[in-house]
Amino acid sequence: MASSSSASSSSSSPCPASIDYDAIPAIALNYGVRKRLGQYLNPTNTVASDWTDLAERMDFTYLEIRNYERRENPTQTLLEEWQTRPEATVGKLLTFLEEAERKDIITDLKRHIDENCRKYLQKPVQVPVVDSGHQDRGITVLDSHMPEMFDAFICYCKSDIQFVHELIRQLEQTDHNLKLCVFDRDVLPGTCVWSITSELIENRCKRMVVVISDDYLDSDACDFQTKFALSLCPGARSKRLIPVVYKPMKRPFPSILRFLTVCDYTRPCTQSWFWIRLAKALSLP
Structure with a gap:
């Protein structure tokens, strides 16, 4: 899932040529996509790969994975921890899912992931999402005509x-x-x-x-x-x-x-x- 160019060269790739997933950070994925990922990956499945397989591909340690097992939604926790890494992109996540043979997830979520990526490209998000339109003065004790630094x-x-x-x-x-x-x-x-x-x-x-x-x-x-x-x-x-x-x-x-x-x-x-x-x-x- 390296780039849009590589995506267009393979008919089996879920990435459309118009979107370079490797240029889009994982933080672009919204709550709905993450919830659906959890519904697929949280249940322990003896046939299909679950969230623990994804965690290992993300290089989380055994102790970290054991700790995440205690969470109500381990997939969500996993994504929140992983998305802070410099290599955490949508493309990398899709590559992990492909390697884990979970193309069923990609097929189901492809349209929603595309929507998230397009929104990010139009206006990059901040995570956690905050209101960036507030006033920049009058928020600290020593603020005056110039903001305190x-x-x-x-x-x-x-x-x-x-x-x-x-x-x-x-x-x-x-x-x-x-x-x-x-x-x-x-x-x-x-x-x-x-x-x-x-x-x-x-x-x-x-x-x-x-x-x-x-x-x-x-x-x-x-x-x-x-x-x-x-x-x-x-x-x-x-x-x-x-x-x-x-x-x-x-x-x-x-x-x-x-x-x-x-x-x-x-x-x-x-x-x-x-x-x-x-x-x-x-x-x-």
Whole structure:
């Protein structure tokens, strides 16, 4: 499913020549298509390949697949995790389905997938979908005639607020002199959370520090912020996201961030380098 040119050379290919599926990210697929994929792939089938076969082709590990088994809709979870990778395209997904001999799925969903792709080509989507038409001023405490800009957006859950205070002390109130966007401190009340968050991450902050903890894994807000930031920099080519672990975790590190270099405060032997490394990463142009 490499390209429209290769598609046109094979009569068995489900890709029309007018659409280059390899140029369209998987995030273009809407809820309806994902729901139908789940209906096909969620049931364990001894004859046809199910979602676990797809997961292995996507290079998810055994432990990750076992964890997804606990989800009500493992196919949906699988797609959400996979779509943050730079190689996650509609074409790649269709190739996986072909290799798994699930052309029945492609045949059934072809028209809907085509519609999704055409809509994406007309107007590329953001995932999660947010309202990008909101005002860009008057959303932070120090906004005036010019929007307030930041070196980094801090993605954190409420239970980790004490470490956020430490971030402020070490990065803002020292010679590093960085400017952090801390939602509870800097954002004015009465605004749409999702719209303002997307505006800050995409247009006001050069980078995002993700404070990883067990509670982070249960936070819908952190999940939104992380996936939105990843959608802006597939493959982390711009070093936009910096995961930080400041205390030991009992639960697995989020797979969606496993390909990024982590700034780890839990190792005593490297703590003396922690703040210097983090500050340097946030100071890059």
